[in-house]
Amino acid sequence: MNEFELIERFFTHIHHAAGVVLGVGDDGAVLDVPVGEQLVVVMDTQVAGRHFPLDTSPFDIGWRALATNLSDLAAMGATPRWFTLALTLPEADEAWLSGFAEGLSVLAAQAGVSLVGGDTTRGPLTITIQAEGTVPAGQALRRSGARPGDGIYVSGYPGDAAAGLALHQGRLARATGSDSLLERFFRPEPRLALGLALRGKASACIDVSDGLLQDLGHILAASGVGAVLDLEALPVSAALAAITGEDARSWLLSGGDDYELCFTAPDAVVLPDTGLPLTRIGTVQASAGLYDSAGNTLEVAGYQHFGGAG
Amino acid sequence: MNEFELIERFFTHIHHAAGVVLGVGDDGAVLDVPVGEQLVVVMDTQVAGRHFPLDTSPFDIGWRALATNLSDLAAMGATPRWFTLALTLPEADEAWLSGFAEGLSVLAAQAGVSLVGGDTTRGPLTITIQAEGTVPAGQALRRSGARPGDGIYVSGYPGDAAAGLALHQGRLARATGSDSLLERFFRPEPRLALGLALRGKASACIDVSDGLLQDLGHILAASGVGAVLDLEALPVSAALAAITGEDARSWLLSGGDDYELCFTAPDAVVLPDTGLPLTRIGTVQASAGLYDSAGNTLEVAGYQHFGGAG
Numbered sequence A, B: 001m002n003e004f005e006l007i008e009r010f011f012t013h014i015h016h017a018a019g020v021v022l023g024v025g026d027d028g029a030v031l032d033v034p035v036g037e038q039l040v041v042v043m044d045t046q047v048a049g050r051h052f053p054l055d056t057s058p059f060d061i062g063w064r065a066l067a068t069n070l071s072d073l074a075a076m077g078a079t080p081r082w083f084t085l086a087l088t089l090p091e092a093d094e095a096w097l098s099g100f101a102e103g104l105s106v107l108a109a110q111a112g113v114s115l116v117g118g119d120t121t122r123g124p125l126t127i128t129i130q131a132e133g134t135v136p137a138g139q140a141l142r143r144s145g146a147r148p149g150d151g152i153y154v155s156g157y158p159g160d161a162a163a164g165l166a167l168h169q170g171r172l173a174r175a176t177g178s179d180s181l182l183e184r185f186f187r188p189e190p191r192l193a194l195g196l197a198l199r200g201k202a203s204a205c206i207d208v209s210d211g212l213l214q215d216l217g218h219i220l221a222a223s224g225v226g227a228v229l230d231l232e233a234l235p236v237s238a239a240l241a242a243i244t245g246e247d248a249r250s251w252l253l254s255g256g257d258d259y260e261l262c263f264t265a266p267d268a269v270v271l272p273d274t275g276l277p278l279t280r281i282g283t284v285q286a287s288a289g290l291y292d293s294a295g296n297t298l299e300v301a302g303y304q305h306f307g308g309a310g
Helices: A003-011 A058-075 A094-111 A160-168 A178-186 A192-197 A212-223 A247-254 B003-011 B058-075 B094-111 B160-168 B178-186 B192-197 B212-223 B247-254
Strands: A020-022 A029-031 A037-047 A079-089 A114-122 A126-136 A151-155 A204-207 A226-229 A261-265 A278-285 A290-292 B020-022 B029-031 B037-047 B079-089 B114-122 B126-136 B151-155 B204-207 B226-229 B261-265 B278-285 B290-292
Touching (some): A037 B079, A037 B126, A058 A178, A079 B037, A079 B126, A126 B079, A212 A247, A212 A261, B029 B114, B037 B058, B058 B192, B160 B247, B212 B261
Parallel strands (some): A079 A114, B079 B114, B226 B290
Antiparallel strands (some): A029 B037, A151 A261, A226 A278
């Protein structure tokens, strides 16, 4: 099977969005951006053995590669529309490709996006997706709008995905709810409905891909503010609570791959109800730094690198 | 140097296009597509050791990675505007990154495009760029518009890049003009001015990345037509002519990496003068297949896979 047959067979039928004037099969795709909307573009790469275990199922690899991009669109408050796929593969294995395309396809249908182009090459397994969404002009959510006094919120239960990965790798014994933790790592749900509902409400927003504290740190740096976190308020899932030991706390604060949204909003804002739990975990402060309620500095890997920004 | 410092240092200053509402540094970029224009998106991946020799200079790797994408935009008749970069690197080597960013930057300035986002990850050296351009609505060049009787044209001198690669790899002895052949492989010039000038003139267009015959084959398949080629008319550069042996002919017909444009146009069309030589190399026919002037079938690797399409 050569590159062209491979594209034809697996990647020309993922089509759920309007505005595709010309899709897969030419030198480029031609797309209609709705009048009055701005284009939002995001890009994410997944390297086998680094971003996901080598024994991850092809379905889950496809799902995650798209989900991480849709999560970035959610964090921008964008309506997802189209994506392009750069797939570097050691060999064109039909069973693998079929599973990978199915994972992509199921999530693409759920999110209403179309695959409009890309490139397949031979090499070590690496997947780059670039996704495009749109927002009404001026309404994109940014990292830079947090203001002193704003509440800090997180959706869902951060830390679950890191625990799921630890379970998969045998670093953790299974307990009640372990299947849900595995699912959180291998089939993350981009918070698209929440992202849309936060337009005009959140003052800043980011998705939690590198760990709650680190990603919150990006908001604080971009906004030129600090924060006090209420560690007791952090939401812990029943499944994570079932796991004892100090790993649980570390995952909650620093585990990546959750793809929840962390955002800030003034107290006057009525938060949207999209069925997802939203927990207030702290308050934005004018002075720089990240502290717990007792005034202790919270050390955040990565955060200090941005201390001087914004 | 971590991922964030790396991005900040090398990749936040490549900015030459209008319409960038929000660039590098958030979850996504926010872009303004001009009113009345359609978005054109292209994507191309380069794997070290596969798409370029392992000893290619970092400057040239950066240049080529952007050039191949700009070439796709040229083939669509699009004005290049923005791009995103997914860079997978074995290690964050400062000298390498500096050279790579410089190659990107020089070509980006020349083409007037902005780097608006991307992702840097650790792994085997792989570069994926997704570039965005715009065209006035309905004016994108496609592969599918070739009609019987149209002339078939190619810009510049196909085959030079393949000869340049052979020179670099020591498969070929140097001769007069060898430096220009090397330059054609390592610093391809995307034919952007020609692509723009062909809007409303060319009936079909593609860039020559996989070899002249194979890429022409894509036009013929997408258009549901065939062609007769005048092999004697094929343009041969002085540098390629200086090389004897049958390799020269094979490179001319099947060598990749030229990034010239191959297009079709009715005889009534006055071809644009952009300073590039444009050579008529054949005529589109209603009946399928690709023949030389004597009626012999031209065997084209890849072409037969598309015989049933269109």
